[in-house]
Amino acid sequence: MIINHPLLGPRDAQEFTYLGDASLIDRPDWSAEDANEQYYAYAYLRDNPAGLHRELWFHEQGDRSWLVVTRNTLTHEITRVELASDVARLAGRSR
């Protein structure tokens, strides 16, 4: 697989480390009433879709940026690559 890095261009997926579902960006609020339940779902439950999947890849052998890659789990085709920091800011995170 080739991941088209937004800053560095096409890079071999071997340079990256895979973490998992991009929902891991959305860390729950620890002070919420139901923080226990939220953290259980956050840490352990996954949508695991057959089809488009947004997932976190870490460019460990490169610029050490975190990317959100949209990839089809049925074909391995990558359709979109974003910087995870951009995704988090778009979702309202300050950093």
Next chain:
Amino acid sequence: MRYSGFRIIKEALTGNRGWQPAWRNPEPKPHYDFVIIGGGGHGLATAYYLAREFGKSRIAVLEKGWIGGGNVGRNTTIIRSNYLLDGNEPFYEFSLKLWEGLEQVFNYNAMVSQRGVLNLMHSDAQRDAYRRRGNAMHLNGADAQLLDAAQVREMVPFLNFDNARFPIKGGLLQRRGGTVRHDAVAWGYARGADARGVDIIQNCEVTGFRMTNGKVQGVETTRGYIGAKKIGCAVAGSSGALMAKADQRLPIESHVLQAFVSEGLKPTIKGVITFGAGHFYVSQSDKGGLVFGGDIDGYNSYAQRGNLPTVEDVCESGMALMPMIGRARLLRMWGGIMDMSMDGSPIIDKTDIEGLYFNGGWCYGGFKATPASGWCFAHLLATDTPHETATAYRFDRFRKGLMIDEKGVGAQPNLH
């Protein structure tokens, strides 16, 4: 029809005209007591033990393709019970004991061959870990034997013992482990279940669940609606996609694991050998092909095929372990979809929906578990209580922090 040596002679003398199909091809009935989704090893074993051990009837197995076309026909056929943790070892030892009597019980030649499983060690720390594991196995009634380098050399002299980075310092041997012909496991269970009245319905994909007031009523399928009192899901890599139809999120990711077979070679490797410094396991089939595999590719996938970097990694591990493997040519390679759970251990449990039961999260160790998985799932379906060896395989272990994490790597499925 019972299979025997006598039957073969009789058929040979009468032109082989008496053989019958090993199972029927029935039309689905409108309603069953038990519907098992997934006609793989685990699903068929579940139906078989439901009928045979728990005396249940009106059972159907629904399979979206053909039976034995999924992971039961894609694995590297290894059976063993060399686990460390209390939640796992009694279950896998129960499974190995069932393997030992399986062929006589279901009257089918599954070629269960207890040729031994040898885990190699390459450091002093690994020796300590294997000694501990061997003791854990003994405590649970399994067999284990710690070998030093000389004993390993006597068994398998062709290994690379003096590798500068990963010298072989010994091994943990389970003599009762071995290999089984995996297709015959599916066929044997299918035939045995069918003979006890189980309807095995192929080309029947479940497309949804019908529910009222939190209780499951039946399944929508490509061959129409089928009602059921209890529904058990045993669909391995498709667990996430299937349970999503019942709005259940699982502690599971689907990953692809590749396996390989070389061209046929003269008998060399007697048992199963695993490399302790990488992830590589190899055995030799009765046809002579080296059957081997390594790590999962490491990313979510439903594609049933992997990528070349993992192929390279597996072959490098093979070369490090036994350099002569480099002269063998690869005959076939393929991928299967693994239901990788968050702690690397399986789940056999009820779901939040009444009447809906789940069996999955087998990671890439599901084949060896087939008999016990079927037995324990049948126990749960029949009695609504977990079997004594599967009490730890509950959904709520993640909520309660009672993970069964053999490797201790945490909630990171691609590391298990």
